[in-house]
Amino acid sequence: MSSINNKGRVLITGASSGIGWHLALKFAERGHDLLLTGRNKDRLEEISSLVKDKVDVKKCTKDLSILEDVKQLAEIASLNGVSVLINNAAVICPGLTLTKLTIENINDMLDVNLRAPILLTKFLYEELDSIININSMVGLEIKKNRTLYSASKWGLRGFSQSLGQEYKDMGVNVLDVYPTNVRTWPGKPNSMDIEPVVENIYSAFKNREQVLILDGRKKDG
16 A cells, blocks of 8 residues: 555546546646546547646546456556546446346446446555545436446446445555536536536545535435
8 A cells, every 4th residue: 555645646537528637628728647547549538638748648448348348447547557547438428227228237337337336446545545436426316317427327336335434444545436417518508617527526536535426416495
């Protein structure tokens, strides 16, 4: 186990788009070296070019639904001194009933949303100082037509909370983040601005908080 170091290299999964993209910008702004991964090589090149003048950034194109890719990513992370793991990559909810989900849909969602975070944590267990698991409000609430997405996110919640107890005496912090819809592209309806979202995540990380709920829905009354 390395000593606590909030400026260690940060591995961000799903960094080629969405919240992961903006987390890469935020952590680079605060001086953290990065290891960025995602499925889209061109987008990884783009985000890497945006931060390379601020920090040392490494990138690798990996598909976290493929076991060998997860293993290779863990090896790269270990070789490059990763001490902060941000499990952000996720297959989004298709909003379909269970009967309309294909076997491929089910496997992909469970593999990326749940298996990959578990395996990356397992492979890097003794090298991490902090883990940030980007969950979803669906990890706290039941919603119609969210069966597999809920299963993956409730599973991540259980894994995270149990892991937090397991790591407690080792000085490793596990932060669970539960956002509602986030505006990761212009004009996205019913969504929160991305900048305060990533700023709140970064602050919770620095303060070694365990749970961060970001509910941007309008309140009645």
